[in-house]
Amino acid sequence: MEMIESLTLELRRGAIVLAVLSQLHEEQYGYSLMKRLEEGGFPVDQGTLYPLLRRLEENGLLDSEWNVEGSRPRRYYQLNQTGQDLLDALQGEWEALNEVMEKLLS
């Protein structure tokens, strides 16, 4: 059981970046993105998501800004052009991999 858990975790870990990037066409703050991923069936805990968003920003894939207009200040993240290009490339890879895996597993 433990092995299934750890290997499943490993599989999901590989897909987190793709999942996160896919939801950032429009700007999102951390918690709203977390909720969105959870509702979409891909729950990611805050301890993983928040540091990941910062790293993606540091790598130049996301832009962020503090928005103080709402009830409290929130940091909003959104894909920039580099992030968009990477997402397109990753999506292509994912689809190809998916196709191959489906063939292998059938």
Place this chain on the structure above:
Amino acid sequence: MKLIDRYINAVGKHLPRSKREDIQKEIRSLIEDMLEDRSQQAGTAPDEKLVAEVLQEMGAPSKVAASYHANPYLIGPKSYPSFMTILKIVLVVVTAAFLFGMGMSLVLEGSNGGSVLEGLVASIPDLFSGLVQAFGMMVIIFAILERTVPDFKVDFDEDWTPDDLPEAEEPVQVKPLENIFEIVFTIAALVMFNVYPHWIGAFTFNDGNLTSFVPLLSAEFLTTFLVILNVRWALGLGFSFTMLWQPHLEQYGKWARLALKVFDLGILWAFLNGPQMLGLNPAFLARHGMTLDDVPGIYTDMIIPIANNGLKLAFIVALIVGVIDLISKLVKTVRPQMVVLEK
């Protein structure tokens, strides 16, 4: 909401100064979003109890802070293989240097009254602390490289090609000539040490003519070791004769050869601890019509001590090489090649 402030402060203590404020701000925003969400779900206003629940869910402040560190490793997965490779080399070199140094000091200074075994045992703590120090240094060096050189790794196998593969291990061929040599030399040694021990010594030649001879095999050495050497040579002869009729070295042959090697190491060990091999022997001198007075002083002053020390060094080197060889042969014998690849 003092609990939140305390939590945010506690997280901040574990964050790098440059990013502290920004990350703290973001964590506060996250906690408040979570609180708002939970209180809406529960239909109540957020209170200290709900705050405590949310903070419990977030986890220990140090854990939250750690998730913001990009490289949580002292030595990361990329450089770890290089670390292990270099570490192995360093530890082997340190051990070899240590053994060499110890052998040299035994030869040069003697074992100060104690036996070689006592000397070895007494220096084990030194070797151990030397190895621990080397290990510590390696960890420090790699930890620094990990943080200062991006993508640091050493690839020893970069230029690898299939030609570098070791030859497939063939069954060990018994070489008859080798065995015949062994038999001839063993018989020669047996005869020499048992019948003509007084002919073992130093010859001096002048223009191709023997001008003087001094027998140098010490009487104590001979009485101590002759029996055990004879046993070893007899066993060796038995082994070599048996092997003459074997095309391949079978498993039992390998074990017999290993047993002989262990025997040899034991003899070398005894040589190091027993009486010196060379010395003036009045009985042997008498057989050449000489007395102790006829032997030039240079023999007792220089030749014999230097030769004995040289022999001691040779025995130590042979012992170390022998032990390493024994271990590698032992591993090969215990774990025989499962698949013999076709060439």
